[in-house]
Amino acid sequence: MFQRTQNINLSPIKTMELLASKIPDVVSLAQGIPSFDTPEIVKKAAIKALNRGVVAKYSLTYGLLELRETIEQKLAEDGMFYDFEKEIIAVAGSIEGITATLIATIEPQKDEVIIFSPDYTSYAEAIKVAGGKPVYVNLIESSSAKASEDKNEGWKIDIADLKQKISSRTAAIMFSNPNNPTGVIFSKDDLLKIADLINGTEAFIISDEVYKDFIYLNAYSRFSLAQIPELRKKIIRIFSLSKAYAMAGWRIGFLHSDEENIKEILKIHDSLVTCAPVIAQHAAMAALDYGDREVAKFVSEFHKRRDIMCSYLDELKDFFEYQKPNGSYFVFPKIKQINTDFSLINTNKMDDNLKKMIQGSKSWQFALELLYNAHVVVVPGLAFGPAGENHIRLSFGRRQKDIEEGMRRIKKYLANSH
Amino acid sequence: MVLFLKRLLQLKLKYLAKIYIWRTNPFVIVVAGTTNRHWIKECILEALKEKGISCRGNKKNFNAEIGLPLSVLGVYSETDDDSKIRRWFNVLLKSARAAFFEKATDYLVLEMAIDKPDDMEYLLGIIKPQAAVFTTITMIYPENFSNLDEIAAEYRRLIKRLPKSGMAILNADDERIISLKEYSPARVFTYGIESPDPGFMAKDITKSLAGQEFLIQTADLKTKTVKINKFGQHHIYAELVKEVIVGGIIAKS
Numbered sequence A: 001m002f003q004r005t006q007n008i009n010l011s012p013i014k015t016m017e018l019l020a021s022k023i024p025d026v027v028s029l030a031q032g033i034p035s036f037d038t039p040e041i042v043k044k045a046a047i048k049a050l051n052r053g054v055v056a057k058y059s060l061t062y063g064l065l066e067l068r069e070t071i072e073q074k075l076a077e078d079g080m081f082y083d084f085e086k087e088i089i090a091v092a093g094s095i096e097g098i099t100a101t102l103i104a105t106i107e108p109q110k111d112e113v114i115i116f117s118p119d120y121t122s123y124a125e126a127i128k129v130a131g132g133k134p135v136y137v138n139l140i141e142s143s144s145a146k147a148s149e150d151k152n153e154g155w156k157i158d159i160a161d162l163k164q165k166i167s168s169r170t171a172a173i174m175f176s177n178p179n180n181p182t183g184v185i186f187s188k189d190d191l192l193k194i195a196d197l198i199n200g201t202e203a204f205i206i207s208d209e210v211y212k213d214f215i216y217l218n219a220y221s222r223f224s225l226a227q228i229p230e231l232r233k234k235i236i237r238i239f240s241l242s243k244a245y246a247m248a249g250w251r252i253g254f255l256h257s258d259e260e261n262i263k264e265i266l267k268i269h270d271s272l273v274t275c276a277p278v279i280a281q282h283a284a285m286a287a288l289d290y291g292d293r294e295v296a297k298f299v300s301e302f303h304k305r306r307d308i309m310c311s312y313l314d315e316l317k318d319f320f321e322y323q324k325p326n327g328s329y330f331v332f333p334k335i336k337q338i339n340t341d342f343s344l345i346n347t348n349k350m351d352d353n354l355k356k357m358i359q360g361s362k363s364w365q366f367a368l369e370l371l372y373n374a375h376v377v378v379v380p381g382l383a384f385g386p387a388g389e390n391h392i393r394l395s396f397g398r399r400q401k402d403i404e405e406g407m408r409r410i411k412k413y414l415a416n417s418h
Numbered sequence B: 001m002v003l004f005l006k007r008l009l010q011l012k013l014k015y016l017a018k019i020y021i022w023r024t025n026p027f028v029i030v031v032a033g034t035t036n037r038h039w040i041k042e043c044i045l046e047a048l049k050e051k052g053i054s055c056r057g058n059k060k061n062f063n064a065e066i067g068l069p070l071s072v073l074g075v076y077s078e079t080d081d082d083s084k085i086r087r088w089f090n091v092l093l094k095s096a097r098a099a100f101f102e103k104a105t106d107y108l109v110l111e112m113a114i115d116k117p118d119d120m121e122y123l124l125g126i127i128k129p130q131a132a133v134f135t136t137i138t139m140i141y142p143e144n145f146s147n148l149d150e151i152a153a154e155y156r157r158l159i160k161r162l163p164k165s166g167m168a169i170l171n172a173d174d175e176r177i178i179s180l181k182e183y184s185p186a187r188v189f190t191y192g193i194e195s196p197d198p199g200f201m202a203k204d205i206t207k208s209l210a211g212q213e214f215l216i217q218t219a220d221l222k223t224k225t226v227k228i229n230k231f232g233q234h235h236i237y238a239e240l241v242k243e244v245i246v247g248g249i250i251a252k253s
Helices: A012-020 A040-052 A065-077 A094-105 A122-129 A147-151 A159-165 A188-198 A259-273 A278-290 A292-315 A352-358 A362-374 A400-417 B002-024 B037-050 B067-073 B085-101 B119-124 B148-160 B175-183 B233-250
Strands: A088-091 A112-117 A133-141 A155-157 A170-176 A204-208 A235-240 A253-256 A392-395 B027-032 B055-057 B107-112 B131-134 B167-171 B187-192 B200-208 B211-217 B223-228
Touching: A012 A362, A040 A278, A065 A088, A065 A253, A065 A278, A088 A094, A088 A259, A094 A122, A094 A170, A094 A204, A094 A235, A094 A253, A094 A259, A112 A122, A122 A133, A133 A159, A155 A188, A159 A188, A170 A188, A188 A204, A253 A259, A292 A400, A352 A362, A362 A392, A362 A400, B002 B067, B002 B085, B027 B037, B027 B148, B027 B233, B037 B055, B037 B107, B037 B233, B067 B085, B067 B107, B119 B148, B131 B148, B131 B233, B148 B175, B167 B175, B167 B233, B175 B187, B187 B233, B200 B233, B211 B233, B223 B233
Parallel strands: A112 A133, A112 A170, A170 A204, A204 A235, B027 B107, B027 B131, B055 B107, B131 B167, B167 B187, B187 B200
Antiparallel strands: A088 A253, A133 A155, A235 A253, B200 B211, B211 B223
16 A cells, blocks of 8 residues: 555654644744745735636636736846746745656656755655655855855855766756755856757756745856856746745745747646645736735845854854855754753654654754754755754754744853753 | 825826826836836837837836826835835835936837726826837636726727827737727738738847847838847737837937
């Protein structure tokens, strides 16, 4: 029974949240969703659409024409030119777009998808759901804590390893940029190297750019491989409105690529969801048209919260070293000189899968230690791939008072117990 | 209360826009239809700017009852949220200033959006277009129009109001659009890709990674090759309209 799902795990983030839900007075720095509510203008557009009686029926499988026209215009502002009629699909959140893309691109003889480690925790599971095999390429963490600030090189793609792992079985290389959980923004040079490596192969690049708006570098000019016309048949770019427009629960995003790829992905999208939620499509239209000011406000607030979180980490330099994130809203500190005392944690009520995951994983053990002893939820680094081990992910997308309280608790706990 | 204030605002904006038009007398080109208004408007503006002609168009979706007069006045609220009374008061102040003092522009190129019957009548109460481009008629407001012919009836109102000296530019590939031809008091220009005999025609279309290349044949059978870095048939239509505007308006101005 359930053979297909035996190797598929619930996201560790959700596991942590589930464990936390049983403990009173817990502060979460785990969840990757922004603390803000959806902008008023977006909510009003949805209410208006609801009252107009236009949300009860399916839209076209591609999505509403008007929404796709708006998306085409937004993409053009960023130097990406895609046909709204045939090259853009509105999807039910980025993970649906990712899954549809993976199902469309993975084949029996081409079943490997290269992902970075660390990278978004759900990639590996989505690949398995699509019948593929995740192949990890490590990101290399700089030994200098200033690498991130000085050169945006806190974490670098191991290009040599990537080159070695590309084979005739490679269906795609998939990554988030800016990267979740490290917050690094991959350099244009490195992205172009990836494009070079797949040149002449049948592999695609799946570029997940849900954090593209959250960038804290001065004078940074946003770059995506989807801006390069010669690569349009090789790139499938995915964007979600969950983070940038605080619309995680609306389940709305979009993907775009050359017509040849989109017509295949569309078949899977149709089978999975028929169309993205129509009310969310109407809301997305308002967000893209009128939400820029709100996005700028979010970015400025997250910038401030990043600095607050980093200042706490600076105070905890005996316990952590970290690369200051230039993008997304996560910090991914490395745990040092902490001997977790796992015997203090009661594992009796944990299921076997969880116990298996925890065994031998310092990041899991430390995350649970913080949960049970400091009442702070963080995500164990192993959740983001093997190279994430010995790290934890902290989200500064949470409210400022939660960040301050959570970091105070961690500081107090570490000072008293280690 | 909010609805009353919105109506009041709408009325004030309408008259301020009319004052601006009366004072500066711009040549008004409107782009009407249910899809592809944006890129056609952008192409027309590009053609005018290339010739050094002063022009202005609407931003984003400022194309209906409130957005259109604001576009005429060149005033933009950062959102179309109608609940922030203070913000709208500021918009009203800026609009009043623009109505009396905003510098004149030679051309206004405006997208015109209707989402219910009689919207067209209201918009035509604000502007008197000299030229109108008609794009497509597709069903996008099923709650207010029972069929596509009802939407076509709205566009009929627009074409009938064009002056004899004006221009009606019709998409020959859309049957409902081309059937508006007989109601036009103005000169009619047609454009298309699929119909057998449009005045302005695109043919030999090829797509490459860099974009699209095609041949435009004008009504007087002159041809020119056009290359664009955008994808989709709607951009070819936009280039065709640009050609009509260049030949029909700019060359004579």
